[in-house]
Amino acid sequence: MKLIFERGGEGQSCTILPKCDVPELSLETSARKKELHLPQVCENEISRHYTELAKQVYGINHGFYPLGSCTMKYNPKIDEEIAAWPEFTEIHPLQPQETVQGCLEVLNTARKYLCEITGMDDMTFQPAAGAHGEFTGLLLIKAYHQSRRDTGRTKILIPDSAHGTNPASAVMAGFQVVNIPSGQDGCVDLEKLKEAAGKDTAGLMLTNPNTVGLFDKNIQEITSIIHEAGGITYYDGANLNAVMGIARPGDMGFDVVHLNLHKTFAAPHGGGGPGSGPVGCKSFLKEFLPGLQPREEEKGLTLQAPSRSIGAVKAFYGNFLVVVKALTYLLMLGKEGIPQAAENAVLNANYMMHKLKAFYPMAYPEPCMHEFVMSAEKLKREKGVSAVDIAKALQDCGIHPPTMYFPLIVHEALMIEPTETESRETLDQAIEAFCRVWEKAQEEPEKILSSPHYSGIKRPDEVQAARKPVLRYRFLAGAEKE
Ligand SMILES: *Cc1c(COP(=O)(O)O)cnc(C)c1O
Numbered sequence: 001m002k003l004i005f006e007r008g009g010e011g012q013s014c015t016i017l018p019k020c021d022v023p024e025l026s027l028e029t030s031a032r033k034k035e036l037h038l039p040q041v042c043e044n045e046i047s048r049h050y051t052e053l054a055k056q057v058y059g060i061n062h063g064f065y066p067l068g069s070c071t072m073k074y075n076p077k078i079d080e081e082i083a084a085w086p087e088f089t090e091i092h093p094l095q096p097q098e099t100v101q102g103c104l105e106v107l108n109t110a111r112k113y114l115c116e117i118t119g120m121d122d123m124t125f126q127p128a129a130g131a132h133g134e135f136t137g138l139l140l141i142k143a144y145h146q147s148r149r150d151t152g153r154t155k156i157l158i159p160d161s162a163h164g165t166n167p168a169s170a171v172m173a174g175f176q177v178v179n180i181p182s183g184q185d186g187c188v189d190l191e192k193l194k195e196a197a198g199k200d201t202a203g204l205m206l207t208n209p210n211t212v213g214l215f216d217k218n219i220q221e222i223t224s225i226i227h228e229a230g231g232i233t234y235y236d237g238a239n240l241n242a243v244m245g246i247a248r249p250g251d252m253g254f255d256v257v258h259l260n261l262h263k264t265f266a267a268p269h270g271g272g273g274p275g276s277g278p279v280g281c282k283s284f285l286k287e288f289l290p291g292l293q294p295r296e297e298e299k300g301l302t303l304q305a306p307s308r309s310i311g312a313v314k315a316f317y318g319n320f321l322v323v324v325k326a327l328t329y330l331l332m333l334g335k336e337g338i339p340q341a342a343e344n345a346v347l348n349a350n351y352m353m354h355k356l357k358a359f360y361p362m363a364y365p366e367p368c369m370h371e372f373v374m375s376a377e378k379l380k381r382e383k384g385v386s387a388v389d390i391a392k393a394l395q396d397c398g399i400h401p402p403t404m405y406f407p408l409i410v411h412e413a414l415m416i417e418p419t420e421t422e423s424r425e426t427l428d429q430a431i432e433a434f435c436r437v438w439e440k441a442q443e444e445p446e447k448i449l450s451s452p453h454y455s456g457i458k459r460p461d462e463v464q465a466a467r468k469p470v471l472r473y474r475f476l477a478g479a480e481k482e
Contacts, residue, residue: 001056001456003473004049008041016043037475056456058400060268064422064430066352068371068403068415069163069211071239071263072270078332079266079325088324093316097302104301107317108294110327111278114265117338118237118257119250120280125318126291130238132313133258133277134169134205136290139310140256140281141203141232142173143288147308153202153231159188161212161407166205166236175202182409186364187216190225197229207236208252209243209369211407211415213349223253232256232285238277240264241419242346242370245339255282266329267322276322291317344420345370348427352418355431359438363410371417373410380412385441385448387412392459393440395452397433 041049059065065072082088091100111123127133138156145153156170159180167177178196183189188206197204204226209215216222223233235254241264249257261267262275269275281289290313292303317323333341346369353362353372360374376387391401391414403415418427441448452458 001052002049004039004041004046005037005473005475007045007049008039010040012040012042012045014041014043014046016046059270063399064418064426065400066402066416066418066430067400068213068373068417069239069406070269070403071241071260071370071417071419072400073241073419074421075266075268075325076329076332079328082328083321083324088321098300101300103320104294104303106324106327107320108296108301110323110330111294113327113330114259114278115280117240117244117248118235118259118280119248119252119254120257121283122286122289122293123278123280124289124291124293125276125278125320125323126312126314127258127277127279128273128314128319129262129275130163130236130258130260130277131165131169133260133279134165134234134236135172136277136279136310136313137234137256137258137281138169138173138175138203138205139290139313140279140285140288141234142175143308143310144232144285145202147288150230152200155200156202156234157193157196157204157226157231159206159210160409161186161210162205162207163211163236163238164406166207170205182210182212186210186212186214186409187218188222190218190221193222193225197225197231199230201226201229201231203232203234203256205234205236206254207238208249209371212364212373212410213242213368213371213415213417214364214366215242215247215369219252227253238263239370239417240342241417242342244342245335246342250282255285256280261322261326265326267325274319274322276319276326278318278323341420342370345418348418348420348422349416351424352416352427352431356416356434359435360414363413370419371415373407374414374416375410376412376414379438379441383441383445385445387414389448389451390414390437390441393437393448393451394433395455397436399430399433 060072060074087102091103107125115121115123127136154176155178156175157178157180158166158170159182161182170177180193180196181189208219226233233254235249235257237249237257238260240259244264257280258277260277262269267275287307288310289306290310292305294301295304349368349370349372353368356374361378363373363375376390380386387404391404394401405413406415407413
């Protein structure tokens, strides 16, 4: 596809820019000495350019997108509509508090609902993403131990099924990571956990249901082991789709939780944001929360810094409009709709898992939560077709591939999360596509190995693309105008 610089030509222009409402400056009087490389295209060429770009992208509005652990679910458009209200967009963070009472109420109400859903006592909306929330939560844990002069607690225990951001955040927060192996059943190995927990344990970071889609049946014993050792328990709630409105991290024994509003609560995920990774905590940690917190007073809502705050982790109140979307979503679904969404997410995952079992070996065959993991290890050994080959072949079927090669504890992993927003018809079509690919891999593996056959980009050199990405357009020599 041509870049916009390669379209059009000298002198082409259009009038889609709004009227200039500032004094015009000529290039001669400005500091800029070189002419800008601006594309010169007429309106219909611009329209075609962006339509072509949109066609090259695959999003939830195009079709099924079962990217495990990422919850690529459909986000109702009403959430976007409400977040675009001028009452929410045309305000300033330094405006007097009495003039933005409605916005403070949004923050306060969303905080209350999400605290109720997670079983926490307070929450900050400052962090802008999941990993940012993890980092913030770990700083709370650190501040807590330091406040008690308990300085020997330097280690964070993390199960080997964890999302890669967990150990990265722990290291960034200045902790050492201790890897806890999973047992044969995909859950935390209790004996190994007991051996690792001790006087140097600052805390544990855990995802439940974990990244293989299993709810750890020993969860309360796990959190007790950490508490008895004097550590703090951290719940990675990036993806709350399986348990929202049904089981609360607070009741499982967790002290700190982060959520990804951009996975579970109606903000689109992917594409670079904006996101929101609110962090909730039990009351013994709330004095350490970052930023300003809404407080109810007689004269209305005010914003106050917690007494021993760790400081700001982002400017002002985080990505406020993402919170508006989440609150709209919560209000639209209500206390009946939220658990129903979770139940449907689990039902859809089990439906697909059950149907695909006859073809693909499951890493953990028992019923799953919102996602499940298949393994292409045997297929690779027998036919030379690996997880990535299956993913490429699925592109030819018009569906987005599942997550590949994660979690690391399953070889040739394909992790599927259908989400609750898909109909049975869509699931059946996807199941059929997966089965077709499997059968093709048995009969004509070479056809799978050479896929995708119908997409714009086929098999890029992924190592080069990651190590040496080409992110800049190089103008042809001579095109540079002095
Ligand atoms: C997505 C995810 C994260 C990271 O969230 P970001 O917003 O991408 O930083 C962390 N943990 C789990 C389990 C996740 O699924």
